[in-house]
Amino acid sequence: MEKSYKTDRVSEAFRSEYARFAKSHTDRGEIDKAIEMYELALVDDPINSYLYDRYAWLLINKTNNFEKALFLSEKAFELDQNNIDAMVNVALSYYKLKNIKKGDEFIELCVKKGRSESFVFLRKGIARYQIAKNSSDNKYAVSLYNEAIKFFNKIGYNTKSEAITGYEAKIRDDAVRYHNLSLKRLNDMKFKN
Structure with missing residues (x-):
């Protein structure tokens, strides 16, 4: 379909x-x-x-x-x-x-x-990641990275109870990638301070 x-x-x-x-x-x-x-x-x-x-x-x-x-x-x-x-x-x-x-x-x-809700969580998370990555306001960026991580985590919980189709598997894989990128940037910011 x-x-x-x-x-x-x-x-x-x-x-x-x-x-x-x-x-x-x-x-x-x-x-x-x-x-x-x-x-x-x-x-x-x-x-x-x-x-x-x-x-x-x-x-x-x-x-x-x-x-x-x-x-x-x-x-x-x-x-x-x-x-x-x-x-x-x-x-x-x-x-x-x-x-x-x-x-x-x-x-x-x-x-x-x-x-799917997973798609929505992914797009919300990626948006926050991208805006945070380009922000010069560290406090705002930290807040956005934390929000992004929460959205990416929701995808993990959501897909456990659903049959994973090809598209849902891609969403999950993208969420894992952006989750890791968000964590890395967040940790890098903490070490700089």
Whole structure:
């Protein structure tokens, strides 16, 4: 079912020629060209929620243009409030803009649309880890690392009682990795003081 959803989502997002060019440029790492093609694709297909979503994903993951990513994600969500990827991208955009409260609001909506609690805990934890890592305020960073660790620990408890699917196993593995990174950074900060 999940595989079918991904296939449908991709074919829906890239149904125009410009959108297919955007994907091709993205796949080759040609980000500026991909952005140019996404802009043309939006003119060509302005009510395609999945197209806005994929463009937002590019900006979140390959650029620092998080304001535009937020705009695109919100537009994707406005066009289709069942587009779970748009919800995730709205949350990730807010997190990249260091707005934890708004990011948490949107990431929590994902559970109602079928994402696991483990996924939500992971995204909340990673957001706090990334914001802490880039913070110059040590007290704030320590607080965020501690919050991140708590979220990563919740994943461990949550997955023990559930059958672990491939995706849940990936979530657990990512949680372990970020948990260890958070602990290392927290310990390094303590030794510096």
